[in-house]
Amino acid sequence: MPQTPDNSETTTSPVLNHDLGQGRGVWISTYGCQMNVNDTERMYSLLEMQNFVPVDEPEKADLIIINSCSVREKAVHKTMSEVGTFRKLKDKNPELRIGVGGCVGQQEKENLIKSQPMIDFVFGTDQIDNLPSLVAQTYEKRGKHVSAKFEHRAPYHIETMVRNPGVSTFVNITKGCDNFCTFCVVPYTRGREKSRPVQHIITDIRHLVKRGVKEVTLVGQNVNSYADENVDFSDLMAKVAKETDIERIRFTTSHPKDFDQKLADTIAQHSDKIMEYIHLPFQSGNTRILDRMNRIYTREEYFAKIEMLKKTIPNVVFSTDIIVGFPGETEEEFLDTVSMVEQVRFENIFAFVYSPRPFTKAAKYEDQVPEEIKSERLNRLFDIHEKMAFEIVKRYEGQTLKVLVEHADREQGKAKGRSTANKLVHFLGSEDLVGKTVDVRITKAFPSALRGELVQ
Ligand code: SF4
The missing domain is CATH 3.80.30.20 (tm_1862 like domain)
Structure with missing residues (x-):
């Protein structure tokens, strides 16, 4: 029988001990827009502060979060079927906790837990900063937890949290x-x-x-x-x-x-x-x-x-x-x-x-x-x-564009970056160019990307 959430809409936090994670692995699956990608970075950052360690596959995780998107069709179905794939992991590791955040979490709230009891907690798009407390509750008090209130009156104060911002x-x-x-x-x-x-x-x-x-x-x-x-x-x-x-x-x-x-x-x-x-x-x-x-x-x-x-x-x-x-x-x-x-x-x-x-x-x-x-x-x-x-x-062919280099592959000697007009440009270049803006003469243009050579 599905358990009923015992603290729907709660935002009150237990006092966090900053070693909540105790080195446990966390894995977050992200769907949808750039806002969700940013939210995932924020979730990882907040959980790392509590000594959770990001892992590269769900099999290594003790905490799995699905950061869902409901902009396209069948969003609830997609979220549920992803949760279903974790059944074996949950059977093997009873300490594994599964949470759903993002727009499907906001939209469906406790309905998600009612239809899929493997889910331990659900949180809404305004509750990301409460994620550590919610996770603490799922470890400290078993049961199901939902936190999906909109903080309509609270000002929007969030500092950017990105772990490896790159260029x-x-x-x-x-x-x-x-x-x-x-x-x-x-x-x-x-x-x-x-x-x-x-x-x-x-x-x-x-x-x-x-x-x-x-x-x-x-x-x-x-x-x-x-x-x-x-x-x-x-x-x-x-x-x-x-x-x-x-x-x-x-x-x-x-x-x-x-x-x-x-x-x-x-x-x-x-x-x-x-x-x-x-x-x-x-x-x-x-x-x-x-x-x-x-x-x-x-x-x-x-x-x-x-x-x-x-x-x-x-x-x-x-x-x-x-x-x-x-x-x-x-x-x-x-x-x-x-x-x-x-x-x-x-x-x-x-x-x-x-x-x-x-x-x-x-x-x-x-x-x-x-x-x-x-x-x-x-x-x-x-x-x-x-x-x-x-x-x-x-029209780009023959032009020399200013390209901000974002990545280089040392072994292949290839680099890529973006032009001012946001075109992806590939050219031969070394790692020391990453983070620099260089001139690249375009030799071949495709709709998805341009190819060119570095102007020395
Ligand atoms: S309602 Fe949706 S599509 Fe319309 S402006 Fe707002 S976010 Fe964009």
Whole structure:
């Protein structure tokens, strides 16, 4: 019989002894977006402070955590089936504890434990900093534990915790979202939007620079609605550019409605540091569908933003997110999406078929598009973009690009890094180049990566 959680929604912590882990192994399985990848780093860091030791496979772990994602379909099913694969480990090691965090944890709470009693604890997206106490409870008091309360009133104060930041890393600046696009589960799984204080972000980036980081990507569900008292996202970007020694600044994800001339001007004014690559999701190229999605812009307004950005930022490069087969989408409306891709000439597209998500308004729309039509449209869109993409990247051939070197393979003598426009560039180079920005002349361009040679 499944045990009932004995302290649902608790956030009270037992006093931690800092040797809670006693050298026990911890393994975290991560799904989904960059926010989840960052959250996993945070979980590892917090648990390492309690003397848990990260291990490279679940078989070596005494604590397994699934950091789940519910943006795509069958998320609960995927989480459950992963938990099921640990049955043998749990049989062999009764001390093994299994926890589920992330968006599925937030969404399903105690339902997860009711349907899968192997799970010892569940925690929500606002409860990561309480993870050590929750783990302590599972070791000290047997039973099941759930902690999934949203801390709506608490300020968003988290310092960046990354164990090995490398050359390029991510810094959270906002969490949650207030936009309620009708297809999206994020407002329900990440809560209301909150921004970190600007001074905390600056301090974080200064520390990362001291640890050798050359590039930061500012992340949040909707970064350009960042607001800390009278500092908006453009002000924040300008401050990071002026007040830290970081060499490169990127950001993701932006909402078209919040992308204004002031932000474009800031990017142009600090083009030595703020990279000219913009990920600007349009989701659908048809105004009626955009309205049903609650995106708060029309097709024409999206185009106008693109034109404004092209005029203001020399060499700007775009990528986007697209949903195909949103409820009620007709063939003509889908063709508006195709024409948007063709006219803007995005270098990268991230396209998905629509899938109903729990709690969302669009899941209740009655005119759902049949699966086979959605898949056919998606494949058609990818085919069209793929043909264009070869043509679009051809222009890089013969150009010399500034590449920040992120990795080198000593044995093979090969190096790779990213151009200012976020293209992956491969070339022959040595390990001592890692962390440096070098000139690379492009000899061959593919949509996914460029090949070139170092300019001495
Ligand atoms: S802006 Fe829309 S799609 Fe993006 S996180 Fe918010 S609700 Fe989801």
